[in-house]
Amino acid sequence: MPETTATVEKRKKRYGMVIDLRKCAGCSACTVACSIENNVPEGHFRTWVKEMEVGLFPDVKRIKLPRLCNHCEDPPCVKVCPVQASWQNEDGVVLIDQDRCIGCKYCIAACPYEARFINPETNTADKCSFCIHRLEVGQLPACVTTCVGGARIFGDVNDPESEISKVLSQYSVNVLKPDLGTQPFVFYIDGDGSLMAGDYSGLRLDHTIRLAPGGK
């Protein structure tokens, strides 16, 4: 069980996700399922799978790191939204009121995880919602149901009987950029060190891939 704060314990439910990196095959089925489920416009992603090569030859390992909104307990994006269009519901899910958002992009600048983007169809900020519309009818998020290796485990962290609670009590987990104090609720099994913190060691070695706008 990860360290929780008073606000988390006060919640009746606290949704979270565990991603088991040992089981992720990097097939990107989650990305596809998410894009279909949420009508995500082309070129933008609510969830995606980063692929990295870690180590030096011959001690090299390929890592697939699925990424999505971390639904932080202390979300920087909610703090900066001038019209309170970004908000956190009672279950800890960070959501965007699409009718209220004016598209100032401050939340995008403030998110340390680059989880947000401007949806060119609605002209508002957009991001992963843990498929809130599915949760409301008792279904799991689309990426969880579609995950081939069963790498994504979703549930109520505050319910000790839930699968996610059992996994969290069984394994040591990490979160992305824990030093920022945002308290993410997307946990990674087998994600350590340079994978979880921002790693910029390749910047001056020209190891980086240059990404053209549009993700080509």
Place this chain on the structure above:
Amino acid sequence: MGIGPYIPVHYLYNVHHEIPFGYLIAIYFFYTGLSAGSFLMSALSSVLGIKKFKPIAKVSGVMALTLLAVAPLHLIADLERPLSFWRLFVYYNGSSAISYGTILLTIYPLMTLIYLWFMMRKDLALGAKYLTNWRGKLYRLLTLGHLDTSEASFEKDQKIVRTLGMITVPLAFLVHGYTGFILGNVQARGLWNTALMPYIFLMSAIVSGTGLLLLLVLFAERFLSAERRITPERRELIDDIAKMMPWFILVDGTLLISHFIVLYFAGQNAHETAWQMLYGHHQWSFLFDEVLIGLVLPMIIFSIPKLRKNLFMLIIGSFMTLYGVVYMRMNFVIGGQQLELDGNGWKTYIPDPLHVKLIFTFAALEIILLFGLMFLLPITEQRYPPLVQPLKGKDIKGTLTMEH
């Protein structure tokens, strides 16, 4: 060897994320900075009571007002849903710097307008009394019926100007200081996340504000004043303003150097962004445009009396401060966002062509508004009744002649 914490990570695939704040925001910061800087120069005489700066108070007031009238247009244009900007006034978030800005950007221009009106009422009332042309009619209209030309009423105006100034000076600090908080409050971006950010923005605002003010005072005295030339007293006044510039640049530069010294010892994100400014993609625009042209060369021009007193060098130096501060805004706004927070590389910023067009449109609007108001309003020292009228043409040098 397992996957330890210090093993090199080589990215094979990641998705592209766009840079949220572009040139429109950078130029918006430039405008509010100019406005706040010029207002503070105006307050030197009206609030602090330094009499010698009185002749510039109105020019800088007009400058502060028009710049702040155009600045928010950049913000609205940068919204993805510009027509819904009114929601900023309806919904409020106490922890969002943009929410503070909404209030400040509403109150500050109104206060400046009222301040300017009280400052000009004397000239407007006198103009309404003595001028018979269209200008007299306009001034009569602008007095809003307050045509009292007694000395007592002017003194009362001065007192009100002082009080209004005292309220508006903190607002001027805040209206630009808050933009520093917009960036400073973002923990994720190393270059921005510092308590120095509002002060760096304020100091560069004062540098650029003084730069533009010098240019406008020169212009107003040469083309709009009663004398139609820059009198020796005005030259002295301009020199007095120019003398302050090295100090402003010194403080601005010191803050910048302090920022970079701490960045060197900061976390990886911040350190890498600073590295990018000094050695990476932003090296040229930072070291050459911002530091050399914007700070070092004006510092030299404005601190050597011989250069400072040369009108041509003064104009060049003033333009350089403006140029440097535009680059400063761009370097900090764009440069602060180029590090991929979710990767291991730099993002490229490609400005939206529409945004670039809008920037030039707003600049044209600003120029029309600024010079229009400078032409219409009594910004220079007026003489009533207007005994002295300049001769038209080139023979205006030398003594003033009476025209009948």
